Amino acid sequence: MGSKRGRSVIAATFIFFAISCLNSISTTQVGTSMLDSDTFCISDQYIMKSYFTTQSSLNESEFRSFLRLQRCSENIPYEKDVPAVATLQHREVAGEGSHRHLLTTIGLRQSHLHELVIVERLPLGVFADPFELQSLQQRRAFSDVSVFGDTDLEQPSFRSNRSVVEIHVEINGNGEISVKLPLHARYQPIGESGYSRVEFVEPDLFLCSRYVPDQEHEQRRCLVLSVGRSKTQTRSVVWDIPAGIRSHTEYVSVITFVAAVLSAFSILVASVLSSKVESCKNTKEL
């Protein structure tokens, strides 16, 4: 348990895309954007591992250009013309209060790659608890999971940066995969309405060949299913988190201070009176 956790902790943040494998046959990928069905290779356990060592933001275009740099070496077999289709069937934030679950259901049709990798770029304002995810992994909810970026559990959202959760799920053949990711709300910046809206983008999906722990430096091939697809057909998934109201500021501060002074004064008076009574009693008896 210690070594596995050590690996995932050490596996800090991956650079987004591994070396994209340019093949003379696939001519559809041109320009600066990475389209679906591109393949690339990674030599680490997580796709996100080295991204944060060179980048500090979760900018999509930076992510894409990073991925384009991930090249496959010559000896990795490439099976061309293997269709893989993934559809995002369902996405919602379920639950109430500050602790909710992000539910995602993906329909998948392909045959030869065995690991689905979901990269969730979390918006500012929510966070995932790495320790909670570790215990979920132990209970086999995911085959692997890691959090990258800012994982400070205590900072309010205007002080923290965003974080990314990379989830690996083992798949066999086709079908539906459901993922339930527990998330927690940070304290939001104060506003006027009393609530702060947090929006979730769609996850980036990849299919990779199975990770073999002994062959850590062997490259494995990954197929891009979707990257940064903006919210087109579906309504975006939102979460309204309570936030402080700016107009309260003045009178909350004044009343807090007045309350503290009144309480302190009552205790002061009670102490002084009590010790006066005691000394009166003693002098009477003497």
Added chain:
Amino acid sequence: MSRGSEKPDESPKWMNLMSFRTLLVSSMLLRVFLIIYGEWQDAHMEVRYTDIDYTVFSDAASLMASGESPYKRTTYRYSPLLALLLVPNSIFHRSWGKFLFSASDLLVGLFIREILKLRKVSEKVCTVSVMVWLLNPFTFTIGTRGNCEPIVCAMILWIIISLMKGNLSQAAFWYGLVVHFRVYPIIYALPIILVLDSKLFRSGQKPPLEDWNTLTSSTEKKTFRLKSLFSRERIMFGLISGGVFLACNAISFYFYGHEFLHEALLYHLTRTDPRHNFSIYFYHIYLHYERQFSAVEKLISFLPQFTVQLALVFSFSKDLVFCMFLQTVAFVAFNKVITAQYFVWFYCLLPLILPWSRMKLKWEGLLCIILWIGAQTHWLLWGYMLEFKGVNVFLQLWMASLVFLAANTFVLVKIIQRHRFSPLFRQYVSSDRKNVEKLD
């Protein structure tokens, strides 16, 4: 629980069955059962019995056991001593820490009895006081859930026992250690120094204690002498405790560097947590979090706390245990952050003052208990609405904090009014020397 109201033939039957030994054994069994149950619940249910802090301590201890810094574990904000104590968690069983904390908790029960017996409190009153600690649901859950506060309470009570027996250096050693462990006992420095008046306390001798049975206390008129301000005992206490404190910090700094300073010490001194808690200041801090507080603002918010502490010390320092109790309640109530685990700090001192209280359980005592617990429950209901239902109730939650402060103030004032003032040490008068030996 006034001494005058006790009549032997009126005591209820169950009190006769409950000898101290039975009480101790049954408390021990209860705690063992809860620890075992806690392991079961952690493995089988969604909601864990074990406190999240215990996981933090255990992780830090296993890091320390493998030679790394315990501060690599995020949110570990304690002395390296705590991680050291829990190293057997990785060697024997992960529940070692819980057993250690529950054992400290039982030790506190023993110390309470010792302190009361030293002041010649009757057996019945003694047993009831110990029950207030051992059978308090908050007490037995806190140790079995893996919270480290019982160790701090045991150390504080041991310091009181050492002072009562005249062991100055021992008291000073443990005081330096406990301040290193948890910063808050620094508030006891002033009353302890004040009570080490050479008219009351001379090191190397067992000081005469004011018994529970004494109705009046003889107090000479206070004459202020500058020379007595720096008595030998006071200087010794200051030097030994200061030395132990600095030595512990130096050793920790040597091993763990700046991380230790920031996480274990500075964090507690500058902690302003905007997340909701019982303190009246939480909403004020949250609303101002985007801009820093100026030094003047920080000073102003510290003034009520400071004034209350000084008032309590100068009014009650002679009755040392009572003073410590009041100071702790006030300290927690006026603090910028209040969490439920801080309540243990004064729960362990409460049994020590009950024998001197004129407050009857019916109805004044019950009123205080109901008001205090009621104010907490009221706050918790709003807290539930905010955290588990996601409704913006910040204003109502803040008002519930104000109500809680009012309840604390009321209970504190009532306890002060109903207390039978009784100095810890009896005054040395030259003709009393012979009597002192006889009493011993």
